[in-house]
Amino acid sequence: MRVHILDDYFDTLRQLPSFGRLADHDVTIWTDHVTDPAALAERLRDAEALVLFRERTEVGADLADRLPNLRLVSQRSVYPHVDVEALTRNGVLLCSNLQLDAPSSAAAEHTFALILAAARDLPRQVASARAGTWQAGVGKSLNGRTLGLYGYGRIGRQLAGYGRAFGMRIVWWSSEAGRARAAADGEKVAKSREAFFAESDFVSVHVRLKEATRGIITSDDLQAMRPDATFVNTSRAGLVAPGALLAALEVGRPGTIALDVFDSEPVTDPNDPIVSHPRVIPTPHIGFVTEDELDLQFAGIYDQINAFAVGKPINMINPEVWDGSGR
Template identity: 70%
Template sequence: MKVHILDDWFDTLRGLPSFARLDGHDVTIWTDHVVDEDVLSERLQEAEVLVLFRERTPVTAGLLENLPKLRLVSQRSVYPHVDVPACTANGVLLCSNMHSDTPSHGAAELTWGLILAAMRQIPQQMASLRAGRWQMGVGKSLRGRMLGLYGYGRIARAVAGYARAFGMEVLWWASEDGRARASADGERVAESREAFFAACDVVSLHVRLKPVTRGIITPADFAAMAPGSVFVNTSRAGLVQPGALVEALNAGRPGMAALDVFDTEPLTDPDDPLASHPNVIATPHIGYVTEDELDLQFADIYDQINAYAAGAPVHMINPEVWKG
Protein backbone atom coordinates (compact mmCIF):
# COMPACT_ATOMS: atom_id res chain seq x y z
CA MET A 1 0.00 0.00 0.00
CA LYS A 2 1.07 3.59 -0.56
CA VAL A 3 1.68 4.94 2.93
CA HIS A 4 2.30 8.62 3.64
CA ILE A 5 3.63 9.69 7.05
CA LEU A 6 3.15 13.32 8.06
CA ASP A 7 5.18 15.64 10.29
CA ASP A 8 8.23 13.49 11.09
CA TRP A 9 10.15 16.72 11.63
CA PHE A 10 13.52 15.18 12.48
CA ASP A 11 13.26 12.17 10.14
CA THR A 12 13.28 9.94 13.21
CA LEU A 13 10.94 7.10 12.33
CA ARG A 14 12.96 5.37 9.61
CA GLY A 15 15.81 4.92 12.13
CA LEU A 16 13.69 3.14 14.75
CA PRO A 17 13.32 -0.66 14.99
CA SER A 18 9.55 -0.52 14.45
CA PHE A 19 9.96 0.93 10.95
CA ALA A 20 10.77 -2.56 9.65
CA ARG A 21 7.07 -3.38 10.11
CA LEU A 22 6.38 -1.33 6.98
CA ASP A 23 8.54 -3.56 4.78
CA GLY A 24 6.63 -4.32 1.60
CA HIS A 25 4.73 -1.02 1.59
CA ASP A 26 5.51 2.04 -0.54
CA VAL A 27 6.34 4.59 2.15
CA THR A 28 6.73 8.36 1.82
CA ILE A 29 7.80 10.38 4.84
CA TRP A 30 7.17 14.13 5.01
CA THR A 31 9.52 15.96 7.37
CA ASP A 32 7.96 19.41 7.15
CA HIS A 33 4.69 20.79 8.47
CA VAL A 34 2.12 22.00 5.95
CA VAL A 35 -0.82 24.15 7.02
CA ASP A 36 -2.22 24.92 3.55
CA GLU A 37 -4.75 22.18 2.78
CA ASP A 38 -4.41 22.71 -0.97
CA VAL A 39 -0.70 22.00 -0.79
CA LEU A 40 -1.31 19.05 1.52
CA SER A 41 -4.00 17.63 -0.77
CA GLU A 42 -1.70 17.85 -3.77
CA ARG A 43 1.16 15.99 -2.14
CA LEU A 44 -1.14 13.26 -0.76
CA GLN A 45 -3.01 12.53 -4.01
CA GLU A 46 -1.58 9.00 -4.28
CA ALA A 47 -1.90 8.15 -0.59
CA GLU A 48 -3.90 5.05 0.32
CA VAL A 49 -2.86 5.19 3.97
CA LEU A 50 -2.22 8.33 6.00
CA VAL A 51 -0.14 8.03 9.17
CA LEU A 52 -0.53 10.86 11.67
CA PHE A 53 2.15 12.05 14.04
CA ARG A 54 -0.14 12.61 17.00
CA GLU A 55 -2.15 15.83 16.59
CA ARG A 56 0.27 17.81 14.45
CA THR A 57 -1.98 17.92 11.36
CA PRO A 58 -5.80 18.10 11.45
CA VAL A 59 -7.68 15.75 9.15
CA THR A 60 -10.64 17.81 8.02
CA ALA A 61 -13.60 17.21 5.72
CA GLY A 62 -12.02 19.50 3.15
CA LEU A 63 -8.81 17.50 3.11
CA LEU A 64 -10.56 14.14 2.95
CA GLU A 65 -12.75 15.19 0.04
CA ASN A 66 -9.61 15.88 -2.01
CA LEU A 67 -7.94 12.51 -1.37
CA PRO A 68 -9.83 10.05 -3.58
CA LYS A 69 -7.43 7.15 -3.06
CA LEU A 70 -7.26 7.36 0.72
CA ARG A 71 -8.70 4.33 2.52
CA LEU A 72 -7.08 4.32 5.96
CA VAL A 73 -5.94 6.82 8.58
CA SER A 74 -3.72 5.11 11.14
CA GLN A 75 -2.70 6.82 14.35
CA ARG A 76 -2.50 6.31 18.11
CA SER A 77 -4.37 7.70 21.11
CA VAL A 78 -7.14 10.31 21.09
CA TYR A 79 -8.29 11.92 17.85
CA PRO A 80 -9.85 15.38 18.39
CA HIS A 81 -7.92 16.49 15.28
CA VAL A 82 -9.71 13.97 13.02
CA ASP A 83 -13.17 14.62 11.57
CA VAL A 84 -14.54 11.12 12.09
CA PRO A 85 -17.94 11.72 10.41
CA ALA A 86 -16.09 13.07 7.38
CA CYS A 87 -13.87 9.99 7.35
CA THR A 88 -16.99 7.84 7.32
CA ALA A 89 -18.67 9.91 4.62
CA ASN A 90 -15.62 9.51 2.41
CA GLY A 91 -15.18 5.79 3.04
CA VAL A 92 -11.99 6.25 5.06
CA LEU A 93 -11.41 3.95 8.02
CA LEU A 94 -9.83 5.49 11.13
CA CYS A 95 -7.82 3.09 13.29
CA SER A 96 -6.38 4.27 16.59
CA ASN A 97 -5.01 2.16 19.40
CA MET A 98 -6.12 3.88 22.61
CA HIS A 99 -3.35 2.06 24.57
CA SER A 100 -5.55 1.76 27.64
CA ASP A 101 -3.03 -0.49 29.38
CA THR A 102 0.13 1.63 29.05
CA PRO A 103 1.00 5.13 30.29
CA SER A 104 3.20 7.51 28.34
CA HIS A 105 6.35 7.19 30.41
CA GLY A 106 7.91 9.95 28.33
CA ALA A 107 5.17 12.38 29.31
CA ALA A 108 5.40 11.38 32.98
CA GLU A 109 9.17 11.81 32.96
CA LEU A 110 8.95 15.23 31.32
CA THR A 111 6.34 16.28 33.89
CA TRP A 112 8.76 15.40 36.62
CA GLY A 113 11.59 17.19 34.84
CA LEU A 114 9.48 20.35 34.64
CA ILE A 115 8.58 20.11 38.34
CA LEU A 116 12.26 19.83 39.27
CA ALA A 117 13.22 22.63 36.89
CA ALA A 118 10.56 24.96 38.28
CA MET A 119 11.16 24.27 41.96
CA ARG A 120 14.96 24.55 41.64
CA GLN A 121 14.91 27.42 39.10
CA ILE A 122 17.14 25.39 36.78
CA PRO A 123 16.60 27.39 33.54
CA GLN A 124 17.01 30.70 35.37
CA GLN A 125 20.12 29.54 37.22
CA MET A 126 21.64 28.33 33.94
CA ALA A 127 20.94 31.68 32.29
CA SER A 128 22.47 33.54 35.23
CA LEU A 129 25.61 31.40 35.14
CA ARG A 130 26.05 31.91 31.40
CA ALA A 131 25.62 35.64 31.86
CA GLY A 132 28.44 35.70 34.43
CA ARG A 133 26.22 36.47 37.40
CA TRP A 134 26.54 33.15 39.33
CA GLN A 135 23.47 32.36 41.50
CA MET A 136 20.23 34.26 40.83
CA GLY A 137 17.97 33.10 43.67
CA VAL A 138 16.96 30.38 46.11
CA GLY A 139 14.92 27.36 45.04
CA LYS A 140 12.71 24.94 46.95
CA SER A 141 13.33 21.32 47.92
CA LEU A 142 10.70 18.76 46.97
CA ARG A 143 10.88 16.52 50.04
CA GLY A 144 8.03 17.15 52.44
CA ARG A 145 6.06 19.34 50.02
CA MET A 146 2.63 18.58 48.57
CA LEU A 147 2.13 17.53 44.96
CA GLY A 148 -1.42 17.85 43.73
CA LEU A 149 -2.37 15.62 40.81
CA TYR A 150 -5.52 16.59 38.92
CA GLY A 151 -6.78 13.54 37.04
CA TYR A 152 -6.53 9.94 38.19
CA GLY A 153 -5.08 8.35 35.06
CA ARG A 154 -2.03 6.35 34.03
CA ILE A 155 0.37 9.26 33.58
CA ALA A 156 -0.66 10.89 36.85
CA ARG A 157 -0.12 7.64 38.73
CA ALA A 158 3.36 7.34 37.22
CA VAL A 159 4.15 10.89 38.33
CA ALA A 160 2.89 10.03 41.81
CA GLY A 161 5.45 7.25 41.97
CA TYR A 162 8.27 9.68 41.16
CA ALA A 163 6.94 12.13 43.77
CA ARG A 164 7.00 9.52 46.51
CA ALA A 165 10.55 8.54 45.59
CA PHE A 166 11.49 12.19 46.21
CA GLY A 167 9.67 12.27 49.53
CA MET A 168 6.71 14.39 48.45
CA GLU A 169 3.18 13.96 49.73
CA VAL A 170 0.53 13.37 47.07
CA LEU A 171 -2.99 14.79 47.02
CA TRP A 172 -5.55 13.98 44.33
CA TRP A 173 -8.45 15.68 42.58
CA ALA A 174 -10.34 14.38 39.55
CA SER A 175 -13.81 13.74 38.21
CA GLU A 176 -16.27 12.18 40.62
CA ASP A 177 -15.47 8.75 39.18
CA GLY A 178 -11.74 9.43 39.33
CA ARG A 179 -11.94 10.53 42.96
CA ALA A 180 -13.90 7.38 43.80
CA ARG A 181 -11.26 5.18 42.17
CA ALA A 182 -8.46 7.04 43.95
CA SER A 183 -10.19 6.61 47.31
CA ALA A 184 -10.79 2.92 46.63
CA ASP A 185 -7.06 2.56 45.92
CA GLY A 186 -6.25 4.09 49.30
CA GLU A 187 -5.08 7.42 47.90
CA ARG A 188 -5.53 10.75 49.65
CA VAL A 189 -8.25 12.81 47.96
CA ALA A 190 -8.86 16.47 48.78
CA GLU A 191 -12.02 17.36 50.68
CA SER A 192 -12.96 19.91 48.04
CA ARG A 193 -11.72 21.42 44.80
CA GLU A 194 -10.75 24.68 46.52
CA ALA A 195 -8.93 22.78 49.29
CA PHE A 196 -6.99 20.86 46.65
CA PHE A 197 -5.62 23.96 44.92
CA ALA A 198 -4.97 25.73 48.22
CA ALA A 199 -3.04 22.86 49.83
CA CYS A 200 -0.59 22.04 47.05
CA ASP A 201 2.89 23.39 46.45
CA VAL A 202 2.73 21.96 42.94
CA VAL A 203 -0.40 21.20 40.90
CA SER A 204 0.09 18.99 37.84
CA LEU A 205 -2.74 18.56 35.34
CA HIS A 206 -3.36 15.14 33.76
CA VAL A 207 -6.76 15.14 32.06
CA ARG A 208 -7.78 14.29 28.50
CA LEU A 209 -9.14 17.17 26.46
CA LYS A 210 -12.77 16.49 25.57
CA PRO A 211 -15.75 18.82 25.20
CA VAL A 212 -16.66 18.24 28.83
CA THR A 213 -13.13 19.04 30.09
CA ARG A 214 -12.37 22.07 27.91
CA GLY A 215 -11.70 25.05 30.17
CA ILE A 216 -11.96 22.90 33.29
CA ILE A 217 -9.26 24.95 35.07
CA THR A 218 -10.70 28.33 36.03
CA PRO A 219 -9.51 31.68 37.44
CA ALA A 220 -11.01 30.65 40.78
CA ASP A 221 -8.76 27.58 40.84
CA PHE A 222 -5.65 29.70 40.29
CA ALA A 223 -6.80 32.26 42.86
CA ALA A 224 -6.89 29.49 45.47
CA MET A 225 -3.23 28.58 44.87
CA ALA A 226 -0.44 29.88 47.09
CA PRO A 227 1.84 32.67 45.80
CA GLY A 228 4.87 30.37 45.81
CA SER A 229 3.16 27.43 44.11
CA VAL A 230 3.74 25.97 40.66
CA PHE A 231 1.17 24.97 38.05
CA VAL A 232 2.28 22.27 35.59
CA ASN A 233 0.51 21.35 32.36
CA THR A 234 1.83 18.59 30.10
CA SER A 235 -1.67 17.54 28.99
CA ARG A 236 -3.45 20.08 26.78
CA ALA A 237 -3.66 23.88 26.86
CA GLY A 238 -7.39 23.79 26.15
CA LEU A 239 -8.02 22.40 29.63
CA VAL A 240 -7.37 25.90 30.97
CA GLN A 241 -9.83 28.72 30.36
CA PRO A 242 -8.46 31.12 27.72
CA GLY A 243 -6.29 33.85 29.23
CA ALA A 244 -6.76 32.57 32.78
CA LEU A 245 -3.19 31.41 33.35
CA VAL A 246 -1.54 34.64 32.16
CA GLU A 247 -3.85 36.68 34.38
CA ALA A 248 -3.17 34.37 37.32
CA LEU A 249 0.59 34.60 36.89
CA ASN A 250 0.37 38.37 36.68
CA ALA A 251 -1.60 38.31 39.93
CA GLY A 252 1.02 36.08 41.57
CA ARG A 253 -1.13 32.98 42.09
CA PRO A 254 0.45 30.62 41.16
CA GLY A 255 3.96 31.97 41.38
CA MET A 256 5.22 29.97 38.43
CA ALA A 257 3.98 27.74 35.61
CA ALA A 258 5.78 24.91 33.82
CA LEU A 259 4.22 24.12 30.45
CA ASP A 260 4.66 21.71 27.56
CA VAL A 261 1.44 22.60 25.72
CA PHE A 262 0.00 25.73 24.13
CA ASP A 263 -3.22 26.86 22.45
CA THR A 264 -1.33 27.32 19.16
CA GLU A 265 1.05 24.56 18.10
CA PRO A 266 3.62 24.73 16.68
CA LEU A 267 4.15 27.96 18.64
CA THR A 268 6.67 30.14 16.80
CA ASP A 269 5.84 33.57 18.24
CA PRO A 270 8.61 34.56 20.69
CA ASP A 271 6.28 37.23 22.10
CA ASP A 272 3.52 34.79 23.03
CA PRO A 273 2.27 35.96 26.45
CA LEU A 274 2.85 32.59 28.08
CA ALA A 275 6.04 31.48 26.34
CA SER A 276 7.66 34.85 27.05
CA HIS A 277 6.35 35.29 30.59
CA PRO A 278 9.15 35.66 33.16
CA ASN A 279 7.43 33.21 35.52
CA VAL A 280 6.99 30.45 32.95
CA ILE A 281 9.37 27.68 32.00
CA ALA A 282 8.27 25.92 28.87
CA THR A 283 9.07 23.17 26.39
CA PRO A 284 7.61 22.72 22.86
CA HIS A 285 5.24 19.77 23.42
CA ILE A 286 7.97 17.17 23.81
CA GLY A 287 6.30 15.02 26.46
CA TYR A 288 5.98 12.04 24.12
CA VAL A 289 8.93 12.93 21.88
CA THR A 290 11.54 10.33 22.78
CA GLU A 291 12.95 7.59 20.58
CA ASP A 292 11.61 4.95 22.95
CA GLU A 293 8.10 6.41 23.09
CA LEU A 294 7.89 6.93 19.33
CA ASP A 295 9.08 3.38 18.64
CA LEU A 296 6.35 2.02 20.92
CA GLN A 297 3.63 4.24 19.49
CA PHE A 298 4.44 3.77 15.82
CA ALA A 299 4.76 0.00 16.20
CA ASP A 300 1.03 0.08 17.00
CA ILE A 301 0.33 2.38 14.05
CA TYR A 302 2.20 0.12 11.61
CA ASP A 303 0.48 -2.98 13.00
CA GLN A 304 -2.85 -1.33 12.22
CA ILE A 305 -1.74 -0.82 8.62
CA ASN A 306 -0.67 -4.42 8.27
CA ALA A 307 -3.90 -5.68 9.81
CA TYR A 308 -5.89 -3.59 7.32
CA ALA A 309 -3.79 -4.88 4.41
CA ALA A 310 -4.43 -8.44 5.61
CA GLY A 311 -8.17 -7.85 5.61
CA ALA A 312 -8.60 -7.89 9.39
CA PRO A 313 -8.39 -4.30 10.65
CA VAL A 314 -8.02 -3.60 14.36
CA HIS A 315 -8.79 -0.64 16.65
CA MET A 316 -11.48 0.65 14.29
CA ILE A 317 -13.07 3.93 15.37
CA ASN A 318 -15.68 3.97 12.59
CA PRO A 319 -16.14 0.24 11.84
CA GLU A 320 -19.19 0.92 9.68
CA VAL A 321 -16.77 1.90 6.91
CA TRP A 322 -15.22 -1.56 6.79
CA LYS A 323 -16.87 -3.73 4.16
CA GLY A 324 -14.79 -6.84 4.80
Protein backbone atom coordinates (compact mmCIF):
# COMPACT_ATOMS: atom_id res chain seq x y z
CA MET A 1 0.00 0.00 0.00
CA ARG A 2 1.00 3.61 -0.51
CA VAL A 3 1.30 4.87 3.06
CA HIS A 4 1.72 8.52 4.02
CA ILE A 5 2.73 9.54 7.55
CA LEU A 6 2.02 13.12 8.63
CA ASP A 7 3.75 15.47 11.06
CA ASP A 8 6.86 13.48 12.03
CA TYR A 9 8.64 16.74 12.85
CA PHE A 10 12.09 15.28 13.54
CA ASP A 11 11.96 12.31 11.14
CA THR A 12 12.04 10.05 14.18
CA LEU A 13 9.81 7.16 13.18
CA ARG A 14 12.04 5.58 10.55
CA GLN A 15 14.80 5.26 13.18
CA LEU A 16 12.66 3.19 15.56
CA PRO A 17 12.46 -0.63 15.59
CA SER A 18 8.72 -0.62 14.86
CA PHE A 19 9.24 1.03 11.45
CA GLY A 20 10.31 -2.33 10.06
CA ARG A 21 6.66 -3.39 10.19
CA LEU A 22 6.05 -1.22 7.12
CA ALA A 23 8.72 -2.98 5.03
CA ASP A 24 6.15 -4.27 2.54
CA HIS A 25 4.65 -0.86 1.85
CA ASP A 26 5.58 2.28 -0.11
CA VAL A 27 6.02 4.82 2.68
CA THR A 28 6.24 8.61 2.49
CA ILE A 29 6.98 10.59 5.66
CA TRP A 30 6.17 14.30 5.92
CA THR A 31 8.18 16.21 8.51
CA ASP A 32 6.47 19.59 8.18
CA HIS A 33 2.96 20.62 9.20
CA VAL A 34 0.41 21.71 6.60
CA THR A 35 -3.01 23.00 7.64
CA ASP A 36 -4.53 24.03 4.31
CA PRO A 37 -6.80 21.15 3.17
CA ALA A 38 -6.21 21.83 -0.52
CA ALA A 39 -2.42 21.80 -0.15
CA LEU A 40 -2.60 18.72 2.05
CA ALA A 41 -4.84 16.92 -0.42
CA GLU A 42 -2.38 17.64 -3.20
CA ARG A 43 0.53 16.01 -1.38
CA LEU A 44 -1.65 13.06 -0.33
CA ARG A 45 -3.32 12.52 -3.70
CA ASP A 46 -1.90 8.99 -4.16
CA ALA A 47 -2.20 7.90 -0.52
CA GLU A 48 -4.06 4.65 0.15
CA ALA A 49 -3.33 4.66 3.88
CA LEU A 50 -2.85 7.73 6.04
CA VAL A 51 -1.04 7.59 9.39
CA LEU A 52 -1.84 10.34 11.88
CA PHE A 53 0.65 11.51 14.48
CA ARG A 54 -1.78 11.84 17.36
CA GLU A 55 -3.93 14.97 16.90
CA ARG A 56 -1.45 17.14 15.02
CA THR A 57 -3.54 17.27 11.83
CA GLU A 58 -7.30 17.55 11.59
CA VAL A 59 -8.97 15.26 9.08
CA GLY A 60 -12.26 16.90 8.20
CA ALA A 61 -14.64 16.64 5.29
CA ASP A 62 -12.71 19.31 3.39
CA LEU A 63 -9.75 16.91 3.27
CA ALA A 64 -11.51 13.54 3.14
CA ASP A 65 -13.62 14.59 0.15
CA ARG A 66 -10.45 15.35 -1.84
CA LEU A 67 -8.72 11.96 -1.42
CA PRO A 68 -10.34 9.46 -3.82
CA ASN A 69 -7.53 6.89 -3.41
CA LEU A 70 -7.63 6.84 0.39
CA ARG A 71 -8.85 3.55 1.89
CA LEU A 72 -7.57 3.64 5.47
CA VAL A 73 -6.73 6.11 8.24
CA SER A 74 -4.64 4.46 10.95
CA GLN A 75 -3.93 6.09 14.30
CA ARG A 76 -3.99 5.48 18.04
CA SER A 77 -6.21 6.61 20.89
CA VAL A 78 -9.18 8.98 20.71
CA TYR A 79 -10.07 10.83 17.52
CA PRO A 80 -11.75 14.22 18.13
CA HIS A 81 -9.66 15.53 15.22
CA VAL A 82 -11.19 13.09 12.72
CA ASP A 83 -14.54 13.54 10.98
CA VAL A 84 -15.63 9.89 11.08
CA GLU A 85 -18.83 10.65 9.19
CA ALA A 86 -16.87 12.19 6.31
CA LEU A 87 -14.53 9.20 6.16
CA THR A 88 -17.48 6.82 6.18
CA ARG A 89 -19.22 8.75 3.43
CA ASN A 90 -16.07 8.40 1.33
CA GLY A 91 -15.68 4.69 2.09
CA VAL A 92 -12.56 5.20 4.21
CA LEU A 93 -12.00 2.95 7.21
CA LEU A 94 -10.72 4.47 10.46
CA CYS A 95 -8.73 2.10 12.66
CA SER A 96 -7.64 3.26 16.10
CA ASN A 97 -6.64 1.21 19.12
CA LEU A 98 -7.95 3.24 22.04
CA GLN A 99 -5.46 1.57 24.42
CA LEU A 100 -7.29 2.97 27.42
CA ASP A 101 -5.21 0.95 29.88
CA ALA A 102 -1.95 0.57 27.97
CA PRO A 103 1.19 0.91 30.10
CA SER A 104 2.97 4.18 29.36
CA SER A 105 5.01 6.42 31.62
CA ALA A 106 5.95 9.22 29.23
CA ALA A 107 3.04 11.56 29.98
CA ALA A 108 3.22 10.99 33.73
CA GLU A 109 6.98 11.56 33.75
CA HIS A 110 6.66 14.80 31.82
CA THR A 111 3.91 16.03 34.10
CA PHE A 112 6.05 15.44 37.15
CA ALA A 113 8.98 17.16 35.43
CA LEU A 114 6.79 20.26 35.09
CA ILE A 115 5.83 20.01 38.76
CA LEU A 116 9.52 19.92 39.70
CA ALA A 117 10.32 22.78 37.31
CA ALA A 118 7.59 24.91 38.87
CA ALA A 119 8.58 24.07 42.44
CA ARG A 120 12.22 24.97 41.90
CA ASP A 121 11.50 27.81 39.43
CA LEU A 122 13.89 26.16 36.97
CA PRO A 123 13.21 28.27 33.85
CA ARG A 124 14.04 31.49 35.71
CA GLN A 125 17.04 29.95 37.48
CA VAL A 126 18.47 28.67 34.18
CA ALA A 127 17.96 32.06 32.54
CA SER A 128 19.66 33.78 35.49
CA ALA A 129 22.67 31.47 35.37
CA ARG A 130 23.07 32.04 31.64
CA ALA A 131 22.78 35.80 32.13
CA GLY A 132 25.66 35.74 34.61
CA THR A 133 23.51 36.86 37.53
CA TRP A 134 23.69 33.48 39.32
CA GLN A 135 20.73 32.65 41.59
CA ALA A 136 17.27 34.13 41.03
CA GLY A 137 15.21 33.50 44.11
CA VAL A 138 14.18 30.60 46.31
CA GLY A 139 12.28 27.47 45.32
CA LYS A 140 10.03 25.09 47.23
CA SER A 141 10.51 21.49 48.37
CA LEU A 142 7.87 18.95 47.34
CA ASN A 143 8.14 16.97 50.55
CA GLY A 144 5.11 17.65 52.73
CA ARG A 145 3.20 19.57 50.05
CA THR A 146 -0.16 18.56 48.59
CA LEU A 147 -0.53 17.22 45.06
CA GLY A 148 -4.13 17.48 43.86
CA LEU A 149 -4.96 15.08 41.03
CA TYR A 150 -8.11 15.72 39.01
CA GLY A 151 -9.20 12.50 37.32
CA TYR A 152 -8.83 9.06 38.84
CA GLY A 153 -7.26 7.27 35.87
CA ARG A 154 -4.05 5.50 34.91
CA ILE A 155 -1.84 8.58 34.48
CA GLY A 156 -3.16 10.18 37.65
CA ARG A 157 -2.40 7.04 39.62
CA GLN A 158 1.13 6.94 38.21
CA LEU A 159 1.63 10.54 39.30
CA ALA A 160 0.36 9.70 42.75
CA GLY A 161 3.14 7.14 43.04
CA TYR A 162 5.75 9.69 41.96
CA GLY A 163 4.38 12.24 44.41
CA ARG A 164 4.46 9.80 47.31
CA ALA A 165 8.08 8.94 46.47
CA PHE A 166 8.83 12.66 47.01
CA GLY A 167 6.93 12.75 50.30
CA MET A 168 3.87 14.57 48.96
CA ARG A 169 0.33 14.27 50.26
CA ILE A 170 -2.10 13.12 47.55
CA VAL A 171 -5.69 14.32 47.29
CA TRP A 172 -8.18 13.51 44.52
CA TRP A 173 -11.09 15.02 42.67
CA SER A 174 -12.95 13.49 39.77
CA SER A 175 -16.40 12.59 38.53
CA GLU A 176 -18.73 11.12 41.11
CA ALA A 177 -17.85 7.62 39.88
CA GLY A 178 -14.13 8.41 39.92
CA ARG A 179 -14.32 9.74 43.46
CA ALA A 180 -16.13 6.59 44.53
CA ARG A 181 -13.40 4.41 43.01
CA ALA A 182 -10.70 6.47 44.71
CA ALA A 183 -12.42 6.24 48.08
CA ALA A 184 -12.91 2.49 47.65
CA ASP A 185 -9.18 2.18 47.01
CA GLY A 186 -8.44 3.96 50.28
CA GLU A 187 -7.37 7.23 48.64
CA LYS A 188 -8.07 10.66 50.13
CA VAL A 189 -10.82 12.49 48.27
CA ALA A 190 -11.26 16.24 48.87
CA LYS A 191 -14.33 17.15 50.92
CA SER A 192 -15.49 19.44 48.09
CA ARG A 193 -14.43 20.72 44.68
CA GLU A 194 -13.70 24.12 46.20
CA ALA A 195 -11.50 22.58 48.90
CA PHE A 196 -9.62 20.54 46.31
CA PHE A 197 -8.47 23.62 44.41
CA ALA A 198 -8.00 25.83 47.45
CA GLU A 199 -5.92 23.40 49.50
CA SER A 200 -3.64 21.87 46.82
CA ASP A 201 -0.14 23.19 46.28
CA PHE A 202 -0.13 21.63 42.84
CA VAL A 203 -3.17 20.64 40.76
CA SER A 204 -2.70 18.40 37.73
CA VAL A 205 -5.63 17.46 35.50
CA HIS A 206 -5.85 14.03 33.83
CA VAL A 207 -9.21 13.66 32.15
CA ARG A 208 -10.08 12.57 28.62
CA LEU A 209 -11.47 15.36 26.45
CA LYS A 210 -15.01 14.70 25.30
CA GLU A 211 -18.13 16.82 25.08
CA ALA A 212 -18.98 16.24 28.74
CA THR A 213 -15.53 17.31 29.95
CA ARG A 214 -14.91 20.26 27.64
CA GLY A 215 -14.30 23.35 29.79
CA ILE A 216 -14.57 21.31 32.98
CA ILE A 217 -11.87 23.45 34.66
CA THR A 218 -13.37 26.90 35.12
CA SER A 219 -12.10 30.35 36.01
CA ASP A 220 -13.60 29.92 39.47
CA ASP A 221 -11.64 26.69 39.93
CA LEU A 222 -8.32 28.27 38.98
CA GLN A 223 -8.90 31.44 40.95
CA ALA A 224 -9.73 29.38 44.03
CA MET A 225 -6.09 28.29 44.06
CA ARG A 226 -3.53 30.14 46.20
CA PRO A 227 -1.04 32.64 44.75
CA ASP A 228 1.79 30.24 45.65
CA ALA A 229 0.13 27.23 43.96
CA THR A 230 0.68 25.71 40.51
CA PHE A 231 -1.79 24.40 37.94
CA VAL A 232 -0.51 21.80 35.45
CA ASN A 233 -2.23 20.63 32.27
CA THR A 234 -0.59 17.97 30.10
CA SER A 235 -3.90 16.40 29.02
CA ARG A 236 -5.89 18.59 26.62
CA ALA A 237 -6.28 22.36 26.37
CA GLY A 238 -10.03 22.02 25.85
CA LEU A 239 -10.49 20.79 29.40
CA VAL A 240 -10.01 24.40 30.55
CA ALA A 241 -12.79 26.88 29.87
CA PRO A 242 -12.00 29.51 27.21
CA GLY A 243 -10.28 32.55 28.70
CA ALA A 244 -9.84 30.95 32.11
CA LEU A 245 -6.04 30.73 31.94
CA LEU A 246 -5.53 34.39 31.05
CA ALA A 247 -8.06 35.46 33.68
CA ALA A 248 -6.18 33.44 36.30
CA LEU A 249 -2.85 34.91 35.27
CA GLU A 250 -4.25 38.43 35.51
CA VAL A 251 -5.26 37.97 39.16
CA GLY A 252 -2.26 35.82 40.09
CA ARG A 253 -4.25 32.83 41.28
CA PRO A 254 -2.65 30.37 40.87
CA GLY A 255 0.81 31.90 40.82
CA THR A 256 2.24 29.49 38.23
CA ILE A 257 0.73 27.59 35.31
CA ALA A 258 2.62 24.79 33.54
CA LEU A 259 1.24 23.67 30.18
CA ASP A 260 2.05 21.10 27.53
CA VAL A 261 -1.18 21.60 25.56
CA PHE A 262 -2.66 24.66 23.86
CA ASP A 263 -5.89 25.67 22.14
CA SER A 264 -4.26 25.86 18.72
CA GLU A 265 -1.11 23.90 17.96
CA PRO A 266 1.63 24.36 17.03
CA VAL A 267 2.12 27.71 18.75
CA THR A 268 4.75 29.57 16.72
CA ASP A 269 4.15 33.18 17.83
CA PRO A 270 6.77 34.08 20.49
CA ASN A 271 4.39 36.82 21.66
CA ASP A 272 1.48 34.49 22.29
CA PRO A 273 -0.07 35.79 25.53
CA ILE A 274 0.03 32.38 27.21
CA VAL A 275 3.38 31.07 26.01
CA SER A 276 5.17 34.37 26.63
CA HIS A 277 3.71 35.02 30.07
CA PRO A 278 6.44 35.09 32.77
CA ARG A 279 4.39 32.92 35.13
CA VAL A 280 3.73 30.19 32.55
CA ILE A 281 6.05 27.24 32.00
CA PRO A 282 5.23 26.09 28.45
CA THR A 283 6.41 22.95 26.70
CA PRO A 284 5.44 22.15 23.06
CA HIS A 285 3.14 19.14 23.56
CA ILE A 286 5.98 16.70 24.22
CA GLY A 287 4.38 14.69 27.01
CA PHE A 288 4.20 11.62 24.79
CA VAL A 289 7.24 12.41 22.63
CA THR A 290 9.85 9.89 23.71
CA GLU A 291 11.48 7.20 21.59
CA ASP A 292 10.01 4.50 23.82
CA GLU A 293 6.47 5.83 23.70
CA LEU A 294 6.50 6.49 19.96
CA ASP A 295 7.81 3.00 19.23
CA LEU A 296 5.00 1.52 21.34
CA GLN A 297 2.29 3.67 19.76
CA PHE A 298 3.32 3.31 16.14
CA ALA A 299 3.90 -0.43 16.34
CA GLY A 300 0.15 -0.74 16.86
CA ILE A 301 -0.62 1.78 14.11
CA TYR A 302 1.49 -0.19 11.63
CA ASP A 303 -0.14 -3.45 12.73
CA GLN A 304 -3.49 -1.93 11.77
CA ILE A 305 -2.18 -1.19 8.29
CA ASN A 306 -0.85 -4.71 7.85
CA ALA A 307 -4.09 -6.23 9.08
CA PHE A 308 -6.04 -4.12 6.59
CA ALA A 309 -3.67 -5.09 3.76
CA VAL A 310 -4.38 -8.79 4.26
CA GLY A 311 -8.13 -8.26 4.52
CA LYS A 312 -8.47 -8.65 8.28
CA PRO A 313 -8.75 -5.12 9.69
CA ILE A 314 -8.58 -4.58 13.44
CA ASN A 315 -9.72 -1.81 15.79
CA MET A 316 -12.32 -0.56 13.33
CA ILE A 317 -14.11 2.60 14.41
CA ASN A 318 -16.56 2.66 11.45
CA PRO A 319 -16.86 -1.06 10.59
CA GLU A 320 -19.84 -0.40 8.34
CA VAL A 321 -17.32 0.74 5.72
CA TRP A 322 -15.66 -2.68 5.56
CA ASP A 323 -17.19 -5.15 3.12
CA GLY A 324 -14.19 -7.41 2.75
CA SER A 325 -13.18 -5.95 -0.61
CA GLY A 326 -10.58 -3.60 0.80
CA ARG A 327 -12.61 -0.57 -0.22
